[in-house]
Amino acid sequence: MIALNYNKTFFLKSYAKMTDIEIKDGVEIAFIGYSNSGKSSVINALTNQKKLVRFSKTPGRTQLINFFEVCSDFRMVDLPGYGYAKAPIFIQSKWQKIIYNYLKNRNEIKVFVLIMDIRHPLKKLDKKIIDIALNKKVFILILLNKCDKLKMAQCQKQFKIVYEQLRLFLHSMEILLFSSYKKIGIQKCQLILNNFYNLYITKHQ
Template structure:
């Protein structure tokens, strides 16, 4: 069960920012969602928050061009990062998105957890691995959601999850892997629990530090 103190359904849109300089001031806790432009990132966000149009979805991959911030409680935010890889857009625009994504990941101190979304039929592409490797090297916990799990039969789905877990286990990092389907709601409760726990863990750490300082 997820903590009653954190409820992703309370997410409300805060801001769309072209770069980190336009984001809310540092402080609090952010959990970011990242993935290739065709990985179903917006659909996953809508499903996890039980809101049909919190994040805009489109049949054309690459709609997320800005850093979109959603507040779920005071100083607790979900962040939808620009999609990478697939989108059929001009190169200069793609470079601009990638710069915003890179700056956020490298410089945003409020970032406490990273959800990486990958199509279960095509997981661990080079850019996915680069992102997960960076998070592992940075000591950042990762939740790898293998989206569109409804596209595979259960046996194939399970084998894909096991293979991705095996591959990422070599990084010796805090990485959880699970199948996810916005359509069938596969993995929704489990993913919700992981994300809520990240928020709760950070709150507990802050309280502990306060007790030590007192």
């Protein structure tokens, strides 16, 4: 069992369109969520780096598909956030299409990491992402991020709400309390991703 060294992650390349992506094979982990849910902060926390993924106070700024390499066969992909209310509708729907297209058609994706603000879980577009993953039979790792914002009892209550709503699908997903600020859930998340890497290399050696 190989443990990945997440600290060595580096920025690989950005793409505006799926058809431009020339990277192939290996394991890809797609980071998905509403803009401002904390995708960039989560990737920075997982890789123990402060500025690997630029994040700004202006949500919705990431408008590219950004690839980060953990090792030669394992990449993290930061997708544009969906549902940025201040962006014009046509821009929103354009980006939604790019995200859906990438998630549906990219075979390298082995895990969807769906990031939600623990205070507002399972919004409309989150459910759509879950549908795509279930149809594709891809594992979903749900991170209830910003759990530092709530007391433990409230965190558990929110966890239970999400757990109950997804009860039928728990065979292909895992739900974790997470905080990129307080570094909660990082190790568990890394272990789960390590498993997918090991599955891949066992099949391909």
